[in-house]
Amino acid sequence: MLETEHREHPGHRVYERYVALGDSQTEGVGDGDDTTGLRGWADRLAELLAAADPALRYANLAVRGRVARQVRAEQLEPALALRPDLVTVVAGVNDILRPRYDAAEVAGELEAMFAALTASGAHVVTLAFPDLSKIAPMARPLAPRLTDLNARVQAAASRHGVTVVDTGGYAVTTDPRLWTVDRLHAGPLGHERIAAAVAHTLCLPGSDDTWTHPLPPLSAPGTVQALTAELRWAAGFLGPWIGRRLRGRSSGDGRSAKRPQLLPVGLTEPQAPDPSAASGR
Template sequence: MAGVLERTVRWSRYVALGDSFTEGLWDSPDGVAGPDQPDVPLRGWADVLAARLSARRVAAGEPPLEYANLAIRGRLLRPILADQVPAAIGLRPDLVSLIGGGNDILRPSADVDDLARQLESAVVRLRAAGIDVLLGTGVDTVDSGRLIRVTRARVATYNAHIWSIARRHDAHVLDLWGMRSVRDWRMWADDRIHLTTEGHARVAQAALVGLGLPPDDEAWDDPLAPQPPTPRLEQLRGDARWARDHVYPWATRRLRGRSSGDTRRPKRPVPEPVVEA
């Protein structure tokens, strides 16, 4: 696990696994990309992390980092582990980020202990292949709306499992729960469950720290400047728009047994050198 911050990047090939969080939903430098705009290129924290790792390798006279991203929005943990983990092992990386389970935890029937057992089996498999693993906790939802806040106890239990899994198998942890900055609603997109571009950038810095590396930006977790409270009527109108534009479509897909990622393929299925800064 990460201890004293290191200065060198020892990894040469990184593969990111997961769901919409790692796919980078809502971080779209070339235009807004929500769940219903499938063709707009996405970036996201894992892409930013790969770019930062690659830049440090190049600065040290090493070849650029090779990077693949197999994450697909809407995926539950079991498909992530069944499909993406074997594919990642076949790509022969020396670093994998494996973050999933959030879509499961949104369901009241989620068995968090079983999710943790599944996750640990995958970590064991990755570590046996000689791959370093970066796990990620869930975000603290204490400041979220009521519909999201009800998951807080399940997220906290899952996080405790993640820290224990990391300790047992010498994995790294991206500590989203401990980030003060992402508890600010301005870090979240209109759907309230995905990050904005700034949120993704800050998470990438937290990932560097989780890997035992110094961040590029020492202010990566500083809270945003406070704003005046939102008037109650404006809050209610915003809640109504959110329910109409995001909760209703999500619930409709779920009732029909569908996912926003049903027809999607990984955005970066093959490891390629990252040359951008």
């Protein structure tokens, strides 16, 4: 078990070391940019956790483009070395999008991470994915893969005491206003809702089920408008994505984790050593 002593509050556990593992969604793509910085649902969740306990330290090891095998190979050991008491593990969508997809292999990589992290004493949380075909109709052939992966993740989670947040169980999660124009990444509002969903599941103070509530009605586009939007999406995002896959490239090539160390939530860089502490003053 971890050496950290947890202070229990009514209805929720207080966490002091939160580590996020995953791909672009956890890195925060779609919420901010590479110039001003990415926020994302994991950052937003860390802020909510810190509001409950300012002693929280947070690390985010996620890197865009990573498949489940890479998340396990590159992020699991560094995560364990940080001795977290809360971990989120979200991966698998990049695997689903690839022509060569082995459902058992992907689920096995996720379960191996669940097993190792829970064995270390951490509370592990993962997500069930919403139906991609409702976000991008041209992705409808991938829907069976997603449904199957969700079922495999649920089964693996139950074997290891992992908490599954079913963000795909509510119609609002496929509302286009929660997604960026590429339809593969949540936008700021989507990231906000995911963070709220996890916070609600963890029973954080002030959390509730408002994340499940629908947005005001949106007028449906006409047939021609909808078809035009699909063709533009295919040309602008699907085509380039397939091209990178065929060339063996990834959006995460050359990238590393944005927050590899446990730091207070308000900090993005390690604190400089205190000279007075070194001199004994």
